[in-house]
Amino acid sequence: MKTKITELFGIEHPIIQGGMHYVGFAELAAAVSNAGGLGMITGLTQRSPQALAAEIRRCRDMTDKPFGVNLTFLPTVTSPDYPGYIRAIIEGGVKVVETAGNNPQKWLPALHEADVKVIHKCTSVRHALKAEAIGCDAVSVDGFECGGHPGEDDVPNFILLPRAAEVLTIPFVASGGMADGRSLVAALALGAEGINMGTRFIATTEAPVHQNVKDAIVAASELDTRLVMRPLRNTERVLRNAAVDRLLEKEKNLGADLKFEDIIDEVAGVYPRIMQDGTMDAGAWSCGMVAGLIHDIPSVKILIDRIMQEADAIIGKRLIGLLHR
Numbered sequence: 491m492k493t494k495i496t497e498l499f500g501i502e503h504p505i506i507q508g509g510m511h512y513v514g515f516a517e518l519a520a521a522v523s524n525a526g527g528l529g530m531i532t533g534l535t536q537r538s539p540q541a542l543a544a545e546i547r548r549c550r551d552m553t554d555k556p557f558g559v560n561l562t563f564l565p566t567v568t569s570p571d572y573p574g575y576i577r578a579i580i581e582g583g584v585k586v587v588e589t590a591g592n593n594p595q596k597w598l599p600a601l602h603e604a605d606v607k608v609i610h611k612c613t614s615v616r617h618a619l620k621a622e623a624i625g626c627d628a629v630s631v632d633g634f635e636c637g638g639h640p641g642e643d644d645v646p647n648f649i650l651l652p653r654a655a656e657v658l659t660i661p662f663v664a665s666g667g668m669a670d671g672r673s674l675v676a677a678l679a680l681g682a683e684g685i686n687m688g689t690r691f692i693a694t695t696e697a698p699v700h701q702n703v704k705d706a707i708v709a710a711s712e713l714d715t716r717l718v719m720r721p722l723r724n725t726e727r728v729l730r731n732a733a734v735d736r737l738l739e740k741e742k743n744l745g746a747d748l749k750f751e752d753i754i755d756e757v758a759g760v761y762p763r764i765m766q767d768g769t770m771d772a773g774a775w776s777c778g779m780v781a782g783l784i785h786d787i788p789s790v791k792i793l794i795d796r797i798m799q800e801a802d803a804i805i806g807k808r809l810i811g812l813l814h815r
C-alpha cells in the first residue's frame with residue numbers, strides 16, 4: 491500500500507509504532523521496521539544522550555530499514571538535555587523524529603538541516619494546524635481513546651480525524667484506538683494516510699516488557715482504562731489497577747488542592763517496576779481503550795502482515811462488493 495506517509499518515510503506499510511516509555515527499546519523499533527512499518531526508539535527512556543546514541547547503534551545492528559526516535563517534551567521544571575538528545579539523533583543518522591508533549595519549533599531548523607523528517611503528535615486540530623504552520627512534515631493525530639496523554643479536549647477519532655482532514659495540507663496518521671485492518675481502513679476513509687499504534691504493539695512477542703504487561707492488556711476490556719491527573723491538566727489514560735484506584739481516590743478527596751507531590755508514589759518512576767519487573771500494581775501506566783480489541787500476543791511481523799491482509803480484504807472484497815451489488 492502506497493500513501494503519502496509510506497512515501498515520506500520510505501516504508502512499506504503505513505503503520506507507525508509510537509514512542510512508549512520503557513517499551514520503545516531497539517528490539518521493538520527494529521522489529522516494526524523489519525516488518526515494513528516505522529519503529530520508534532523512545533528517546534527519554536535512555537537516561538542520557540550517550541545512552542540514546544548507543545541505543546540507536548543497537549537498533550541499526552538489528553535493522554537496515556528506516557526507524558525513528560520519539561522525543562517527548564515534558565512539562566517539568568528541570569528539563570532533560572534536549573540539545574544533547576537532538577545531537578545524538580542527528581549524529582546517529584536517524585531520519586525521522588516523532589515529537590510530542592509540546593511545540594517542537596525550537597528544534598526544527600537543526601533537524602531539517604540534517605534532513606530529518608518531523609512528525610508531531612498532537613491531540614487537537616489547533617495543535618495540528620500549529621505543527622503544520624511551524625513546518626512539521628506530518629502529524630500524528632491522537633484521539634481521546636489513546637493510551638498515554640489524550641489532552642484535555644476529549645474529542646474521539648471519529649470526529650477528530652475528519653476535522654484534521656478538513657484543514658490540514660500536510661499528511662497525518664490516525665493514532666489512538668488502532669488495532670487491526672479495520673482500524674487502518676477506517677483511518678484511511680477518514681482522511682489519514684496511515685496509523686500509529688501504541689498499546690497494540692506492547693502485546694507482541696518482541697516488545698521487551700514483562701509477560702505480565704502483555705497478559706494484562708490481553709485480559710483487559712475497553713472498559714478497563716481510567717483518566718488520571720485531570721485536575722493537574724496532565725491527563726493520562728492508564729490501565730485500572732490498585733494504584734490507580736488509590737490515585738483517583740486522592741484526586742476526589744483533594745479536589746482543586748491536588749498537587750503533583752500528592753500522587754508522586756503512584757506516578758513517578760513506576761515504569762521500570764511495571765515494564766521490567768512485571769509488578770502490575772506498582773503505579774499508573776499508559777494503556778489505550780484499544781485493549782478491548784487485543785486478544786493475542788503475535789510477533790510484530792504476523793501482526794503487521796495480518797493488518798495489511800485484513801485491510802486488503804476489507805477494501806478489495808467487502809467495500810468493493812457493496813458498490814457492485
Ligand SMILES: Cc1cc2nc3c(=O)[nH]c(=O)nc-3n(C[C@H](O)[C@H](O)[C@H](O)COP(=O)(O)O)c2cc1C
Nearest residue numbers: 508509510511590636637638666667688689776778
Ligand atoms: C505504555 C505507553 C507509554 C507511552 N509513552 C509515550 C511517550 O513516552 N511519549 C509519547 O509521545 N507517547 C507515549 N505513548 C503514546 C503512544 O506513543 C501512542 O500515541 C498511543 O499509545 C496511541 O494510542 P493507542 O495506545 O490506543 O494505540 C505511550 C503509550 C503507552 C501505551
